[in-house]
Amino acid sequence: MSSRITTISLDEQTDKIKDRIPNFSKFVRQCLLRWDALARSPDCPVERLGHPLVGNHCVPAPTRICLKHWPHGSPRREDWKEFRHMLEFDSFHMDRDRLLDAWPHLSQFNCPEEWIQHRAEIANVAQIEFDDMELSGNAKPKKDRRKGKKRRSIRQLLRLLASK
Numbered sequence: 296m297s298s299r300i301t302t303i304s305l306d307e308q309t310d311k312i313k314d315r316i317p318n319f320s321k322f323v324r325q326c327l328l329r330w331d332a333l334a335r336s337p338d339c340p341v342e343r344l345g346h347p348l349v350g351n352h353c354v355p356a357p358t359r360i361c362l363k364h365w366p367h368g369s370p371r372r373e374d375w376k377e378f379r380h381m382l383e384f385d386s387f388h389m390d391r392d393r394l395l396d397a398w399p400h401l402s403q404f405n406c407p408e409e410w411i412q413h414r415a416e417i418a419n420v421a422q423i424e425f426d427d428m429e430l431s432g433n434a435k436p437k438k439d440r441r442k443g444k445k446r447r448s449i450r451q452l453l454r455l456l457a458s459k
Contacts, residue, residue, distance in 0.1 A: 329362065337362035350382045350408050355415075368419030370411055378414075381407040 303323075305313060316322050339361045341353035353361050355369035370378070377398075385394050385407065395402055404410040 337366070339363045349379065350411075352408065352411065365415055367412070367416040370415040371418045374411060374414040374418070378407055378411040381410075 313319050339353050341348065341361065342363075346353075348364075352364045355361070355365055355375060369375075381394065381398060381401070384397060388394065394407075401407065401410055404413065
């Protein structure tokens with residue numbers, strides 16, 4: 296995918312914040328993707344392609360955002376591996392007590408899917424909420440560059456006539 300260079304206006308406060316973000320362009324792209332996914336009903340690229348799910352979830356990937364299965368962001372890789380082990384163990388034994396013996400911390404959750412969602416929330420606590428964000432207003436009007444050229448041409452013409 297080709298990239299597009301876009302200019303944005305920042306005030307003094309937001310410019311200082313921008314300087315603390317290691318990859319500002321990536322941050323803006325992620326915010327735009329998340330805002331778009333929340334603005335329309337989120338779909339899953341994995342489901343759209345007809346690939347199987349893992350425990351009612353798609354495999355979390357850092358390059359794609361699936362807000363249908365991962366509304367809070369992706370879980371950590373270690374948590375995802377543990378979740379896969381839980382599913383394999385549960386599908387083999389089909390006994391909640393044995394599952395709880397192996398993973399006692401699951402007693403706080405109804406199922407491993409609930410646990411992995413909880414772990415994803417913990418891993419992504421700094422996600423931005425867009426519900427109460429004011430997005431209208433404060434845009435600077437674009438200058439009509441043609442007006443400036445016309446005025447310049449008229450001035451140049453007047454100077455030329457005045458010099459003669």
